[in-house]
Amino acid sequence: MTESPDRLARFRSVLRRFTTPLLPDDYTVLANPLWSKRELRGKIESVERFPDDTIHMVIRPGWGVPVSFEAGQYIGIGLRVDGRYTWRSYSLTNTPDTTDGLFSITIRAVEKGKLSNHLVGTARPGINVRLAAPAGDFHLTDPLPEKLLFVTAGSGVTPVIAMLRSMEGRREDTDIKVVHSVRHRSDLIFEDVLADYDAHIQVTSEDGRVSPEVLETLVPDFRERVVYACGPATMLDELESWASDNDLEIRVERFTLDRASDAKGGTITFAKRGIETTVDGATTILEAGEAAGVQMPFGCRMGICQTCVRELVDGHVHDLRTGDTKEPGSRIRTCVGVAAGDVVIDA
Ligand code: FES
Numbered sequence: 001m002t003e004s005p006d007r008l009a010r011f012r013s014v015l016r017r018f019t020t021p022l023l024p025d026d027y028t029v030l031a032n033p034l035w036s037k038r039e040l041r042g043k044i045e046s047v048e049r050f051p052d053d054t055i056h057m058v059i060r061p062g063w064g065v066p067v068s069f070e071a072g073q074y075i076g077i078g079l080r081v082d083g084r085y086t087w088r089s090y091s092l093t094n095t096p097d098t099t100d101g102l103f104s105i106t107i108r109a110v111e112k113g114k115l116s117n118h119l120v121g122t123a124r125p126g127i128n129v130r131l132a133a134p135a136g137d138f139h140l141t142d143p144l145p146e147k148l149l150f151v152t153a154g155s156g157v158t159p160v161i162a163m164l165r166s167m168e169g170r171r172e173d174t175d176i177k178v179v180h181s182v183r184h185r186s187d188l189i190f191e192d193v194l195a196d197y198d199a200h201i202q203v204t205s206e207d208g209r210v211s212p213e214v215l216e217t218l219v220p221d222f223r224e225r226v227v228y229a230c231g232p233a234t235m236l237d238e239l240e241s242w243a244s245d246n247d248l249e250i251r252v253e254r255f256t257l258d259r260a261s262d263a264k265g266g267t268i269t270f271a272k273r274g275i276e277t278t279v280d281g282a283t284t285i286l287e288a289g290e291a292a293g294v295q296m297p298f299g300c301r302m303g304i305c306q307t308c309v310r311e312l313v314d315g316h317v318h319d320l321r322t323g324d325t326k327e328p329g330s331r332i333r334t335c336v337g338v339a340a341g342d343v344v345i346d347a
Helices: 005-020 024-031 113-120 154-167 190-198 212-218 235-244 285-292
Strands: 040-050 055-063 074-082 084-091 103-108 128-135 146-154 175-182 200-205 227-228 252-253 266-270 274-281 308-316 317-319 331-333 338-339 343-345
Touching: 055 113, 055 128, 074 103, 074 113, 084 103, 084 113, 084 128, 084 154, 103 113, 103 338, 146 154, 146 235, 146 266, 154 175, 154 227, 175 331, 212 235, 212 274, 227 235, 235 252, 266 285, 266 338, 285 338, 285 343, 317 331
Parallel strands: 146 175, 146 227, 175 200, 227 252, 266 343
Antiparallel strands: 040 055, 040 128, 055 103, 074 084, 074 128, 266 274, 308 331, 308 343, 317 338
16 A cells, blocks of 8 residues: 555644644554654565575565665665664665565575574564665666676675666666676575676685686676676775776775774764763764763664764764765764764764
């Protein structure tokens, strides 16, 4: 059932007159859990399970969730695990031009993957989840380059699958090479899509890893290609320095927070509490607050859900996720913000 935003806004406005001191949200979620205005929500529509601890999951976004996205972007999913909301971002694997407004993701259980393991074990149709809107800079350009090289490893293939699917029908215009690594042959997912593009599959337990030298042998015209890469940080670091040495255009997607930055740290003042703490440039403001006894709300701790946003009263904060520097008066995501000098936070 699709709800018109106008109708819902009128419904909320009428409710507000009768529901004070509670918020209309407290009632509307009883009528339909996907109508919450406080946070974005969705419902698991279907779950397909595979023997290798992998699931394909389709989510129906609730009211207010932006459904347009670019192939290669991710959504944030939040779910209560052990009494606390845990967030993780997952690449969308369906294409943006599908008109059903649904989100498809693929999840594999991984060591220490709290939410991934929980979802693989327990996800079923009908469960409500919190959502963070589609985001991410890892997507194709328009127009497409003439030649592309995708280098992926493990579940890093997922954003590229959406890109490959979105390029069907335009393939005659672009020369595409795909090099994908898996540790074991049984780890391979999306075999059909990869076969369509005649991807080179490197089984690292048998053939060794894909080093830049291997890549140059597999793709002799690599200098003519724009490179998209997604996989473990070590692989991405190596590819970025290879691309820089060879003057290649490269775009990478990292799903872990890279703490390396020029931010020097400084003294953080939590103004409302009157608490000060001094930190380095790799400790986030959220972490610094927790260590100093200032508990601030948080969700994903990855810069996607916005639960941790606070006002920067004074000083400058470096955003580890975007690389931006935030000015006084900005709203900052404390989970990915580090102090670039002394700062004052409204917390
Ligand atoms: S906790 Fe989700 S954006 Fe900071």
